[in-house]
Amino acid sequence: MIARSQPKIEPADWQHEVRESLARPAALLELLGLRPAEVGLSDAAAADFPFRVPRPFAARMRVGDPHDPLLRQVLPVHEETRARAGFVADPVGDLIAERAPGLLHKYRGRALLLTTGACAVHCRYCFRRAFPYSDSVGTARLDAALQALAGMPDIDEVILSGGDPLSLRDERLAALVQRLAALPHLQRLRVHTRLPVTIPSRITPALVDWLTGTRLKPVIVLHVNHAQELDDTVATALAPLRAAGIPLLNQAVLLRGVNDHAGALLALSLRLFDCGVLPYYLHLLDRVQGAAHFAVGQARARALMRELRAGLPGYLVPKLVREIAGETGKTPVA
Numbered sequence: 001m002i003a004r005s006q007p008k009i010e011p012a013d014w015q016h017e018v019r020e021s022l023a024r025p026a027a028l029l030e031l032l033g034l035r036p037a038e039v040g041l042s043d044a045a046a047a048d049f050p051f052r053v054p055r056p057f058a059a060r061m062r063v064g065d066p067h068d069p070l071l072r073q074v075l076p077v078h079e080e081t082r083a084r085a086g087f088v089a090d091p092v093g094d095l096i097a098e099r100a101p102g103l104l105h106k107y108r109g110r111a112l113l114l115t116t117g118a119c120a121v122h123c124r125y126c127f128r129r130a131f132p133y134s135d136s137v138g139t140a141r142l143d144a145a146l147q148a149l150a151g152m153p154d155i156d157e158v159i160l161s162g163g164d165p166l167s168l169r170d171e172r173l174a175a176l177v178q179r180l181a182a183l184p185h186l187q188r189l190r191v192h193t194r195l196p197v198t199i200p201s202r203i204t205p206a207l208v209d210w211l212t213g214t215r216l217k218p219v220i221v222l223h224v225n226h227a228q229e230l231d232d233t234v235a236t237a238l239a240p241l242r243a244a245g246i247p248l249l250n251q252a253v254l255l256r257g258v259n260d261h262a263g264a265l266l267a268l269s270l271r272l273f274d275c276g277v278l279p280y281y282l283h284l285l286d287r288v289q290g291a292a293h294f295a296v297g298q299a300r301a302r303a304l305m306r307e308l309r310a311g312l313p314g315y316l317v318p319k320l321v322r323e324i325a326g327e328t329g330k331t332p333v334a
Ligand code: SF4
Pocket: 118, 119, 120, 121, 122, 123, 125, 126, 127, 128, 129, 162, 163, 164, 194, 223
């Protein structure tokens, strides 16, 4: 028998993983052995905010469990299509904070660059799910944003955000960081990303190189909501970042039906620490249109925090905060 040569796929080819992402909810449900009706799938919700899930993330979902906490984060459901008072397109005032296309300035000393509108995964509760990225990202707009940043000498920290900045290739990111490092007032480079969790192969040697080969001090803020997201492939993938001495922090969102019980939040903090990541923020849900079914009330959130403080060392207790449009920083929920 003649052996047919198969196209070679490098296991570490993260762009291949992006291309192979699941783009139809039915495909994910089939993998999980679930029926659309039993999970409340809504085609209208998927039409409003497209469905997208990378296979490495889908592989951590439990087969046959309609309540799986990873599945609930990505599944378009009927509740999204019901208008709810107080849930709006831009709940955190991004548009009024835009100083140049894609350059947001809310807090003293820090500015945020929207590098891309692309994400590897589409989280249904995302506060930027309705953001008009086409007005804010792209090469010409990035040039304008950098020019504006050059004229803001009070800014010493730049935050790469999006979308997910690590959706961009390393060459582009390296070039961007080089331009940022040329601005003498910048000292720190913060990267907000979910890609190392959804596609662990995104942690490439080239990524570590541009993060560490700059005079800017790098910080990575991951976004993980449940311990089940952190399997051993993620822990292993994060190792080179830890070895390079890059601080790794996590921000989570408190989400009904995902992590709104003390056991889940305790397990998340402990698993983050196993992976070399410190819990940083636990956000109350940003009240974005289509995400009301994820909301957890403040009283419940405070009760959960009491349980976390009782059950964890202080350094593993995240700060409970909410973002209020127009405020000068995140607002602690005491
Ligand atoms: S990865 Fe972040 S920016 Fe992208 S959809 Fe999820 S929450 Fe939103």
